[in-house]
Amino acid sequence: MAGxxxxxxxxxxxGTGKGAARQARRDGMVPGIVFGGDVDPLPINxxxxxxxxxxxxxxxxxxxxxxxxxGHDDVRVICRDVQRHVVKDLPTHVDFMxxxxxxxxxxxxxxxxxxEEECAGLKKGGVLTMVRPxxxxxxxxxxxxxxxxxxxxxxxxxxxxxxxxxxxPKGAKPVIDRDFVIAQVSAPxxxxxxxxxxxxxxxxxxxxxxxxxxx
Numbered sequence: 423m424a425g426x427x428x429x430x431x432x433x434x435x436x437g438t439g440k441g442a443a444r445q446a447r448r449d450g451m452v453p454g455i456v457f458g459g460d461v462d463p464l465p466i467n468x469x470x471x472x473x474x475x476x477x478x479x480x481x482x483x484x485x486x487x488x489x490x491x492x493g494h495d496d497v498r499v500i501c502r503d504v505q506r507h508v509v510k511d512l513p514t515h516v517d518f519m520x521x522x523x524x525x526x527x528x529x530x531x532x533x534x535x536x537x538e539e540e541c542a543g544l545k546k547g548g549v550l551t552m553v554r555p556x557x558x559x560x561x562x563x564x565x566x567x568x569x570x571x572x573x574x575x576x577x578x579x580x581x582x583x584x585x586x587x588x589x590x591p592k593g594a595k596p597v598i599d600r601d602f603v604i605a606q607v608s609a610p611x612x613x614x615x616x617x618x619x620x621x622x623x624x625x626x627x628x629x630x631x632x633x634x635x636x637x
Contacts, residue, residue, distance in 0.1 A: 426568070427498065430487035431472075432456075434494070435465035443515065452513050456489065456499060459520030466491060466518075473513055477504065484528055484558065486566065489518065498563055500527055523564025528597055530556040531567055533604055537575025543607035548579040554604045557585065558597040567591040572604050582606040 435442060435453060442465075443453040451467035476482055483501045490496050499518040507514050521527065533555055538544060557570060570590060572583045582603045585596050596602075 427486055427488045427566070430468075430476075430489050430499070432466040432468050432489055432491050434491055435467045438465055447514070452516060454516035454518060456491075456497070456518045456520060459497070459522060461520065464491065464494065468516065470513075473516070477513060481530055484530055486521070486527065486529055486563065487518075497521075521563040523562070525563040526560055527563055528558055529561055529566065531559050531561070531594075532556055532569040534569045534571050535574055535605060536571050537573045540575040541577055541607065543577045543579040543581060544574075546579055547610050548577075548607040549610055550574065551606050551608055552604070553582075553606060554602070557588075557604065559590070559594045560597060561591070562593045565591065565593060567594065570594075574605055574607065577607045579607055579609050 432454070433451070435446060437445070446453045446467045447470075449467075450470050452470050452473050454466045454468055456464040456466055482504070485500070487499050487501075488496050489499045498521045500521060501516060502519045503517040504513055505515040506512060533552065535550070535552075538550070541548075541550075544550060559567075559570075561567065570588050572588050574583050577583060583605045584601045584603050585598075586601045588604065590596075
């Protein structure tokens with residue numbers, strides 16, 4: 423099932439060339455272009471402040487957007503390049519690519535947990551740690567999962583669930599080509615501290631007492 427795709431509002435840019443781009447920047451906009459999809463490229467402008475907020479939120483180039491331009495049909499796009507000012511490091515131009523439903527793209531997908539009530543490790547007081555609350559997957563643009571689910575019902579304290587334990591949606595695969603930990607059940611901090619103290623006590627008992635010689 424496809425997840426909710428965030429909207430990205432843009433405005434068609436009537437002029438082209440460096441002059442129109444400079445005017446857009448003076449107006450508080452960032453010029454850009456939408457290309458691909460067997461359709462003519464569409465020059466656009468984006469609100470500078472809104473774009474900067476999304477860029478600072480991270481993973482902008484790995485997020486699928488639903489681009490809305492007045493007078494045009496909504497289209498799914500992904501950022502392919504962000505040009506920045508060489509000194510200020512602020513965006514000066516953005517390139518977007520239209521996506522077909524069959525296009526393969528890299529996206530971060532949220533991880534949800536199941537089996538918490540049956541998890542023996544949690545029943546014994548263990549603590550669940552999400553090592554990767556999101557996983558980067560190669561997915562098809564027309565069939566983006568809302569989330570993936572990791573089952574922790576069989577985990578004991580000290581056990582981990584890896585990507586190998588996750589049933590991935592059809593056509594999806596991890597970007598990382600190896601098994602990796604997604605979640606783990608750890609001992610509670612109090613129990614861990616107690617174990618450390620017991621280890622220290624055992625070590626102290628094993629140290630021989632210092633002999634004191636009498637003159």
